[in-house]
Amino acid sequence: MKTSTLESASLSNLLADLSGNEQQFLSGKRDRGADLESAVRIFLEFLRGFEFFGDIDGPCVTVFGSARFPAGHAYYEMARQLGGDLARAGYAVMTGGGPGIMEAANRGAKEAGGLSLGCNIILPMEQHANPYLDRFIEIDHFFVRKVMLVKYSSAFVVMPGGFGTLDEAFEVLTLIQCHKLQGFPIVAMGSEFWEHMRRFVRGALINEKTISSEDLDLLHVTDSTEDAVRYIRAEAARMATSPAGID
Numbered sequence: 001m002k003t004s005t006l007e008s009a010s011l012s013n014l015l016a017d018l019s020g021n022e023q024q025f026l027s028g029k030r031d032r033g034a035d036l037e038s039a040v041r042i043f044l045e046f047l048r049g050f051e052f053f054g055d056i057d058g059p060c061v062t063v064f065g066s067a068r069f070p071a072g073h074a075y076y077e078m079a080r081q082l083g084g085d086l087a088r089a090g091y092a093v094m095t096g097g098g099p100g101i102m103e104a105a106n107r108g109a110k111e112a113g114g115l116s117l118g119c120n121i122i123l124p125m126e127q128h129a130n131p132y133l134d135r136f137i138e139i140d141h142f143f144v145r146k147v148m149l150v151k152y153s154s155a156f157v158v159m160p161g162g163f164g165t166l167d168e169a170f171e172v173l174t175l176i177q178c179h180k181l182q183g184f185p186i187v188a189m190g191s192e193f194w195e196h197m198r199r200f201v202r203g204a205l206i207n208e209k210t211i212s213s214e215d216l217d218l219l220h221v222t223d224s225t226e227d228a229v230r231y232i233r234a235e236a237a238r239m240a241t242s243p244a245g246i247d
Contacts, residue, residue: 022141045144049119052137053152060092060117061232062149064168065101065159067123075160075190079104080111082157082189082225087114089229094153096120096145097138101159103130110134119148146171155232156186158219160193169219176218177211183242185235187228188221195221 024030025038063083069076083093083105093109095102097118106116110132118136120129129136139145150156150172158169169188175181188194198216205211220231 025141042141042144045140046147049137049139049144049148052135053117053148056092056115056117056152058090058092058115059154059236060094060115060152061086061155061157062094062153063101063105063157063159064096064149064161064165065105066161066165067096067098067100067102068162069100069104069160071104075101075193076104078189078223078225079159080108082159082228083108083110083114083116084112085225085229086232087112087116089233091155091232092117094119094149096149097129097133097136098123099130101161103132105157105159106130106132119145121145150175150181153184154236155184157228157232158186158188158194160190166197173215173218177215183235183239185232186219187231188219189223189225189228191221191223194219 021038021041024034025042063079065075065079069079079101085108086093086105087109092115093105094117095105097106097120102118106118107130109116116132116134118129118133120136120138121140121142122138129138137148139148146168149168156172158165158172169186172181172184172186176184176186198219198221201211201216206213206216220228222228222231
């Protein structure tokens with residue numbers, strides 16, 4: 001029990017140290033010197049990410065999803081199959097680099113001989129990069145990590161997950177809705193899981209006219225990995241024939 005307590009304390013200290021930079025930055029008003037120091041650190045982290053991902057050849061698909069689904073779970077196995085199908089279709093597979101859905105998608109890609117990438121961040125549920133990554137980078141700031149996961153992909157697949165997954169899904173949808181991303185397909189896998197959100201969107205957002213009914217069509221929902229890959233490839237082909245990539 002004593003050893004376990006010491007290990008737990010050491011892990012808590014490690015997580016606190018690794019997340020300290022972002023905590024300090026988001027803690028509120030500080031003196032200009034402290035904010036300047038944070039700005040430089042963030043800028044350098046962006047540069048490190050650009051250098052890391054800048055030489056990746058070919059198209060890449062980012063897969064979002066929960067860190068909490070273990071191997072053997074239906075969603076884990078769906079993500080594993082998806083990673084393999086994407087790799088066989090010629091796509092690199094990028095995830096947040098952690099366990100659960102992320103591990104499964106990376107695992108499937110690696111097993112199929114594709115490129116498996118991770119953009120990791122140290123969290124209580126994501127303590128280490130998963131073992132199925134060909135290349136990975138660790139990022140200190142959540143928002144820098146999200147930029148990397150979006151910037152270097154041409155399509156997105158959102159699997160079932162928690163707050164973090166929903167945050168990533170809605171951020172991508174917002175970027176597409178606001179035309180910051182043009183023609184980037186986003187697929188939601190696990191139709192039963194996502195139907196709860198779709199009912200909320202229809203019953204609240206669309207009914208109150210806070211979004212247009214067409215905005216719900218931005219999300220392609222399926223349970224089939226083959227359909228997900230087919231949709232991504234079709235959208236890529238469509239965009240390739242659209243002037244300047246804009247409808």
